[in-house]
Structure formats: C-alpha cells, structure tokens
Amino acid sequence: GAVVSQHPSWVICKSGTSVKIECRSLDFQATTMFWYRQFPKQSLMLMATSNEGSKATYEQGVEKDKFLINHASLTLSTLTVTSAHPEDSSFYICSVDRDRGRDYTFGSGTRLTVV
C-alpha cells in the first residue's frame, strides 16, 4: 500500500502558540487526504477532508479557523493547530485513500501536548 509519512511524531507546545503537522504521501499522488483526531482510549474521529488545490471540508463541530488545512501538492497536506489550548492535546493521524474507499493507509500519527 501507499506509504504515508507524518511529521513530527510528537510535539509539546505552549498554550497560545501554533503547531504545524505534515502528512506526506510518499508513493501515491493523493488528491484527497483525511485528518483524524484520537483522544486516549477512544476511536479515531474524522476532522476534515483535505483537497488538493481547494478548500478542505470540515466535519461538524470542527473549527476551520482553528485547524487550518493546506493541501498544496499531491503529496503533502498540512494541519496547523492555531492558538493551541490544552484541550487540543490529542493524537492526530492522517490517511490516504488509495482505492476508492477500500485501501486506506495511515500515517504513524502525531502526539500533540499543549501545556
């Protein structure tokens, strides 16, 4: 399957600062990427769909001005958590759909801790 690389693996930041997370599709040109958030002991919750060259589609309840998504190329999507607060601390994971909903490959995730 496609190889998806996420960076950084973990990050600690102060409240009020912004953090950028990168998701790279290394061997597949992805017009669409997906961002998920996972709180401890819980499942993955879809945050948004990142669309190359156009605006991201956000799920209900996800603030688009707080979670900025940029998908400037077919291999890179970025998620920026702006003005981070402790409640934004979570595990953020991106994924690529390689085969029309039947073959998803996930990045290894980014553990964000806001102090």
Place this chain on the structure above:
Amino acid sequence: TQLLEQSPQFLSIQEGENLTVYCNSSSVFSSLQWYRQEPGEGPVLLVTVVTGGEVKKLKRLTFQFGDARKDSSLHITAAQPGDTGLYLCAGEHTPLVFGKGTRLSVIA
C-alpha cells in the same frame, strides 16, 4: 452518518484463549475493513471483506462478513500477547468512518 457498533469495547483475556469481536450496523456496506492499532501508531489494515457471507483467514484471525453485509466478526484463535491492541472496523465509505473499537489485552 453510517454508525458502526463494536462489541465488546474492552476485552482482557489470558494467552491461549479464543475470542470474537463484533461489528454491527443498520446500514449495508459494499465492503468492510478491519484495522489494528497499537499505542502511538496509526491503524494498519488487516483485511477487507467484500462479499456477503465471505470468510477470510489471516493466520489465527478469521474474519466474516454477514450475509446481508451489515455486520462482521473477527475471531482470534489461541490469542497471544502480540495480539494486544485496538481493533477497529470501518465500512466502505469516503471518508472512512470507524466504529468505537475493541481494546484487546492478552495477558501472558
């Protein structure tokens, strides 16, 4: 939103025991996927089931897709500590939406 219910949510068993995890929905899916996630990692695809009634085997793991394509099960035979993790089912959909998962702990 197509909801997927997984049961049990938590399962702790001894090494060597068998177990079954269930994934149920009121919706019909073209296919259903099972993933396993280890702490600090992204989910990894185990299998995709496509045909109603289909059974797929992956070593000690047996996956079954219901005849009506609304439910699925994962059976693990002779569980080992290495099977410990979060097991997630997801129905074919774009974007992918997961069930709440079953957290399995296999104790040596």
